[in-house]
Amino acid sequence: MLETIHFYHTNDLHSHFEYWLRSQFFIRKERLAYAERGEPSFLFDIGDHLDRSNIYTEATLGLGNVKLLNEAxxxxxxxxxxxxxTxxxxxxxxxxxxxxxxxxVANLKAANRENPKWLKPYTILETKYGTKIGVIGATAFYELFYKELQWDIVEPRKKIISIVKQLREQVDILLCLSHLGITEDELLAQDCPxxxxxxGSHTHHFLETGKMVNGVLLTGCGKFGAYTGHLTIQxxxxxxxIIRKEEKIIDNALLPEIDGEVEFLEQLSSTGxxxxxxxxxxxxKSYNKEWFHHSQISRLFAKAVLEHTGADCAMFNAGIFLDGLKKGNISKYDIHRILPHPINLCVVEITGRQLKEVFLQAKNDEWSQLELKGLGFRGLIFGKILTYDFSVNKNRELIVKGEVSDLNRTYQLATLDMFTFGYFFPNFKYAKKKYFLPYFLRDVLIDYCKRYLN
Known part of the structure; x- marks a missing residue:
């Protein structure tokens, strides 16, 4: 007997619900048709379904996303x-x-208490014909972040391989839901045929018909709900x-529109x-924002950052502010609209010599016009990098808190976590760091304003 099994999969939706209704209507219709033909089907999500830059997700702290997954x-x-x-x-x-x-999620557990009941390393699905399908999950190895949040996370590849060895003789088909990125997926395929x-997911890669590596089929459906994957296994x-495994990608923008799509999005927004x-x-009073130089809101935020972290100085890009702060009553929605990013503060310990280098790097004019996508940034353009309580004077001396610095001394610089991944400032990647979790930038501003502006 030849059994055909269908797997629909989504990844990195990031709370972009523009095509949610039509894609889920399509999947449901397809699955019903396959069921009538006696062909089993399953539906997976490979992580980052939620994103707290979305007002509905923020207001429900992700529970609204779980509701949508349940309904689908x-x-x-x-x-x-x-x-x-986040x-x-x-x-x-x-x-x-x-x-x-x-x-x-195979590589995660609670650090100081029992795991939540929902958390398991793998599950075994079974079709009506008795075919057993092992499904293992793993998420990206952000060790410092998880540690601050009281979770223990381990390197995923070794963990997945150990579970595969455990399950291989118990199941007919072995699948991995990997929120690890394309490079890790390729390495995993090489190590675990x-x-x-x-x-696949996390790196938002797009593999239109999948990619075969060492006999393992890799998938990836881009980001923001633009595509849905459909894997067929015979x-x-x-x-x-298995005698056949075939991947194709559905372009959700080309699916028929569904009545009520606009109303659905409006309802999510109004609920939030x-x-x-x-x-x-x-x-x-009001606080203006500027993307190419200092502003009233950037100065206010700098005070909040320095007080929250106790750092010597601060640095962030002006593009984080999507709007200014109005005069009058301010709600959580107002602050979220200004600072929607799921970004945390981080204090980096560097020498005065390195801090001077950072200041000079930050003067890169090309960055101010950058249309950055990712690293937690949810703005339009990057904007000018602003520095507070440190600068370089005409004599090329580093000034920290108004005084000429000792280039050999260690200073604490408060900045955004997205700057610590090595893309903008390579020195930060290996420096000693403290992340301020779970507080987002908006939480820091709210706390400061509650105490000093009321």
Whole structure:
């Protein structure tokens, strides 16, 4: 007997719901048609379904996303870094309490208490014909972030391989939901040919018909809900082996529009606004924003950053402010609109000599016009890098807090976590760092304004 099994999969939606209704309507219709033909099907999500830059996700702290996944009848999901490190411990611990699907994350566990009931390293699905399908999940190895949030995370590849060895003789098909990125997926395929398919995500890669590496099929459907993957596996029951695995990608923009799409998006937005409408503080004046030089709101935010971290100086890009702060009553929604980014503060310890180098690097005019996508940044353009309490004078001396610095002394620089990954400032990648989690930039500003502007 030849059995055909279908797997629909999504990844890195980041709370972009523009095509959600039409894509889920299409998947549901397809799955019903396959069921009538006796062909089993499953639906997976490979992480980063939520993104707290979205007002509905922010207002519900991801529980609204779980509700949507339930309604769409997902079977198995794994978590991405947006689920894992943008919620505090309790928020993630209870995120999937009401989930009607299974959540698999092999390389994560709670540090100081029992794991949540939903957290498991793998699951075994079974078709009506008795075919057993092992599904392992793993998420990106952000060790410092998870440690601050009271979770223990281990290197994923070794963990996945150990589970594959455990499961290979128990199941007919072995799948991995990988929120690790294309490079890690390729390395995993090289090290673990016993896997049949690695469903990929995290790096937003797009593999139109998949990619075969060492006999393992890799998938990737881009980002923001633009595409849905459809994997077909044909399993030979007599030979007890897969004889075909085929991937194709569905362009959701080309699917028929569904009645109520605009109203659906408006309802999500209005629900978020309503939940975040309560006044949290008041201002007696407005604070303007500027993207190419200092502004009233950037100076206000710098004070908040320095007080929150206790650092010697601060640095951030002006493009983080999407709007200014109005005069009058301010709600959580107002602050979220200004600072939607899921970005945390980080204090980096560097020498005065390195701090001087950072200041000179930050003067790169090309960065100010950069249309940055990713690293937590959810703005339009990068804007000028602003520095507070440190500069370089005409004599090329480093000035920190108004005084000429000792280039050999260690200073604490408060900055954005996105600057610490090595892309902009290579020195930061290997420096001693402290991340301030789970507080986002907007939380820091709210806390300061509550105490000093009310």
């Amino acid at each position: 009848q997902y079977d198995v999901v794994t978590i991405g870094n947006n689920e894992g490190i 919620l505090d411990f309790d928020e993630l611990y209870h995120l999937y309490d009401e989930a009607n699907f299974e959540v698999v 016993d896997l049949d398919v690695i469903f 399993f030979d029951h007599r030979e007890r082996k 606004k309503e939940l975040m409408s309560e006044t949290i503080f008041q201002t007696t």
